[in-house]
Amino acid sequence: MAKIKKDRKNETNIPTSSMSDIAFLLLLFFMVSTVFVQEKKFWVERERWPIADSIERIPRNHTTTVYVMRDETILIDDVPTRIETEADVFVSSTLIRKKADDPDLVVCFRTDKETKYGVMSDVMRQLQDANTLVVAFETQKRLD
């Protein structure tokens, strides 16, 4: 009697052994490229920023953010301060330290649009004292 051969079905396998390598590679990429936001809180909401057309992108890695709120409170690294007299030099002293760490420092202002200009002027004078001369006023892009 002739032997009837059974049809052998080829098993199809997707190689999954290198899957974890790919996944870890992606994970490493994300971990290396992530820049953690230093501020714990967004003190001035984006909706409160002024609107402008001629805005440019600012590379994040050399920036420090200064929040100026409507009540004239200034926040650097979540530390609130005010400039009321000549002796209030927290802004300049902090920025001198930051400038020493990073000579290409750009100070980004997140200021409430209703803030009076006087306080901004005082802050900018302290920036000049700290020799941090490159500033950026963060704005919303006008959507037409």
Next chain:
Amino acid sequence: MKIGRKRKGKAEIPTSSMSDIAFLLIIFFMATTKFDVKEGIRIVLPQAAAETQQQSQSLTLTEKEMTRLQITADGQIVVNKEAPRFYESSELDMLIQQKVKINSQMIFKVITDREAKYNDMIRVVDRLKAAKIEKISLSTN
């Protein structure tokens, strides 16, 4: 008496679920990452007066060389010695174009009142930046 051989069990680390763990971590990072792109108007401030005192010379600039844009507390703009009035963005663009036609190297001095809103200053500086003006001076009174 039979002496049983000790069978050494093969030590293996199960790696089949490694990719699951890794993908889970990736999803966590992707979901929690918030891209915080900074965009704004960039300006370079002049050096502090004390440092430049020796180099500074008093210059008298005429209207042909410098345009004064004085922003009052209520948001009106005084152009040179004209009467204060409110300017629309398009009017500001026209004004800047006119001044640049007179002198392509025109300096714009934005003098903002201490009581004026920050928004009014940004509006003027934005129009100047839009017109590709490089020589902008910021001051207050």
